[in-house]
Amino acid sequence: MTQIELEGVSKSFKGREGELEVLDGISLRVQPGEFVSILGPSGCGKSTLFSLLTGIEAADSGTLLAGGEELAAGHQPFAWMPQDDVLFPWRTVLGNVALGAEVAGGLARRDARARALELLPTFGLEAFADSRPFQLSGGMRQRAALARTVAQGHDVLLLDEPFGALDALTRTDLQLWLEQIWERERWTVVLITHDVREAVLLSDRVYVLGPRPATVRLELEIPLPRPRTLETLADPQVAALEHELLAALDVGTART
């Protein structure tokens, strides 16, 4: 059964200067346990796609199915990770992670904390349970935010540019780390990114969106063997795949 299925989804926002068309007939599919990336230029409507999935916004047309069923308002089966980490300074790292289990997972406070405590080692945060978010490095903050997302207990993770704000080294480091734990946990992941390398390194499949109003320009399988490691980056296929994605995005065809 397909986990996520979008068929001809369109969305526009009404602004002061008239209608802003953002998504134009997007169709895509995600299978259970699959890692799918959505790649697109800045401002093309990637985050909007997640707003539709999480029910924050309603689509103008098209169908959105989760597990074969129409998405119902207020009962969305996805765990969303925002583009900026949104860790709360009044909660410790443990408290922030527990928030996912408490609010979305519906656990009692104590159970939520216990669940969070179980999760911390996976995310390399066991030594920082009692730290405050502002005491963490950028990479650790993203891991904490991801832990909170996982703690929600949903089958599907929607990650909106989780590594977008990190420096290049930390980013690659976290990409390889995410690949490692994904191999073990096999969540269904939809990852938004505008980093071509990230899409190739992590995904089973990549959808490329064009500039606004976004359409699906390309759907590309990433046949690289798993587990993927630093060595994967030296695979000649990687360069070919990156090239194909960049070409679909019109990168390098000079616009003035």
Add this chain to the structure above:
Amino acid sequence: MRQLGRLVPALLVIALLLIVWQLYSTLGDVGSDLLPAPSRVASAGWADRSSLSDNLLPTVREVVLGFALSLSFAFALSILLDRSQAVRRALTPVLIGSQTLPIIVLAPLVVIWFGFGLTPKILLVALVTFFPLLVGLLEGYASTTRAAMTLMETMGAGWWKTWRLVRLPSALPSFFTGLRISVTYAVVAAIFAEYAGAELGLGIYMQSAKNSFRTDLVLAAVILCALLTLALYALTFALQRLLMPWYAQSRERPS
């Protein structure tokens, strides 16, 4: 030790003011009954200490109870206003209007309506102090980020849960700003209320001292009021440290 060290500049300024005052009233050409020197204020105040403390306690009680009422009112109202835009639109003009009531006129009226007891004092203190608290809370709620609200919504949190877990903690820094403004009004409001009629209290003490031309005792009571306000002000910091231990920490880091 570091804490005490930080008080040194303030103490020096106060000492300087006292010295200027002392010199002016002993060497200047004002009569020593019009502007008694600080040394005389201190000795007169000390001589009358039992009466001063008898009058201090009712004022403290009024301030504390008035504040309790003001806090509960501000919190309840802030929830209502945060919850519904319609309520906010409907009540805002009235609330702002309430702040333009001249307390000097209102105080005797409230005493006429509610008598010489505790009630009019508590009401006046609450009237004067609730507004900065309310504004602090509302502005604080509004500082909650969009992403935080969306996160709570995607996690299926209802309005109340979102308020309790995110909006209220987001509002605390701004609430404490409002609280510190309020606290400086509270004692003055209690004095006004007592001035309009009371059995005991610093306000009535000042009034009778003034009527018998004891400017030294008036000033002694004024200084007591200032000390009381300072103590309340310091208390807000202690409370803030208690409720928001993360706040000072997060600001200590160089950004």
